[in-house]
Amino acid sequence: MVAFRFHQYQVVGRALPTPGDEHPKIYRMKLWATNEVRAKSKFWYFLRKLKKVKKSNGQMLAINEIFERNPTTIKNYGIWLRYQSRTGYHNMYKEYRDTTLNGAVEQMYTEMASRHRVRFPCIQIIKTATVHFKLCKRDNTKQFHNGNIKFPLVYRKIRPPTRKLKTTFKASRPNLFM
């Protein structure tokens, strides 16, 4: 599989200890970002909204990348998100079938960009979960919950096997069947 744009990180941080508070509470967040630097920045963004702490008076304790445990099995992912449209904030729940959570999150971002014209900075992921197939809500994912799934590939475009062999003009019209 190609490299994912989005990586999942676990970020742990807390406010700096002060004379008034020797052991401030430690907070942990799981987020998606393209790299670790962005993940740390996003962590402070969210933490600022929840607690009275900023990067300048806080410290990062740990940042680890979280990898998919079973990238060879297909799972149904449900993603709860909050996004900003041109007229306000909305919540959404979307379902995706994929082998990894990072893949599903990437699908979500591309779908939000294409369907709703919402870009990455305007989306906040509230929650993600693997959903049991009986609990899936969207027909689009439920249609693949079939042990005897069978469908033909209707429109077959013949591609040259490498981009080097690509030509602009062809001698004859292509055969699209099979």
Added chain:
Amino acid sequence: MPFKRFVEIGRVALVNYGKDYGRLVVIVDVVDQNRALVDAPDMVRCQINFKRLSLTDIKIDIKRVPKKTTLIKAMEEADVKNKWENSSWGKKLIVQKRRASLNDFDRFKVMLAKIKRGGAIRQELAKLKKAAA
């Protein structure tokens, strides 16, 4: 013309683009409309886009996402390798590979063989022409 080759669990397909070009794989599950989970005896199970697959006529009998050993056993039982190598598509690919891997001496031998074959055909043709005339 109804469709004869379906995307289904157990369908054998040929990868026709990308890193695994030319490899025979088995579809073990369908992720969604565009992608399938695909497996072969000598590779890690991965997902691949249907655009990169050419379906074949061969189908093996497996359940959804079998274990690697079950898959290998099912492939042996269905005799996928022999069926593929005896099919005209499979034979063509083998010949193409052979031709691409010839060295200069082999090409020389091929040239001699072609000349010999052409000579034999022309002799027979001359005999037939004489008989017809």
